[in-house]
Amino acid sequence: MAWLSVAVADQIQPGDFIQVDTGNLYLLVCNVKGELFAIEDQCTHDGSSMVTGCIEGDQIICPRHGARFCLRSGAALTPPAYDAVQTFPVRLYDNQIQVDIPA
Numbered sequence: 001m002a003w004l005s006v007a008v009a010d011q012i013q014p015g016d017f018i019q020v021d022t023g024n025l026y027l028l029v030c031n032v033k034g035e036l037f038a039i040e041d042q043c044t045h046d047g048s049s050m051v052t053g054c055i056e057g058d059q060i061i062c063p064r065h066g067a068r069f070c071l072r073s074g075a076a077l078t079p080p081a082y083d084a085v086q087t088f089p090v091r092l093y094d095n096q097i098q099v100d101i102p103a
C-alpha cells in the first residue's frame with residue numbers, strides 16, 4: 001500500500017466528490033460533512049462508473065440502475081447491486097488529501 005496525494009485539502013467540499021485515476025484503478029474520493037472516504041469507482045452490479053451519480057448522506061447512488069452503496073463500508077445497500085465496492089483509507093497530510101492504494 002502507498003499513500004497517494006489526490007487533492008489539496010479544501011478541493012473537495014462537503015457533499016462533493018472527485019474521480020481519481022491512479023493508473024491501475026479509478027477512485028471516487030468523497031467528502032461527507034467533513035469526513036473523507038474513498039471507494040473504487042466501479043459499480044458491482046454491472047461495472048459502471050459512478051462519477052455521474054450523486055451522494056445522499058453517506059451513500060452514493062449509481063447513475064445507471066440506482067444501486068446505493070455505503071461510502072463508509074462500501075456495502076451494497078440496495079439492489080440491483082449485492083456485492084460491496086472496495087474502500088480505501090483516506091487521510092489529510094500536509095494539506096493534501098491522500099488515499100492508501102495498493103502499490
Ligand code: FES
Pocket residue numbers: 043044045046047048062063064065066067080081
Ligand atoms: S451498473 Fe450500477 S446499478 Fe447497475
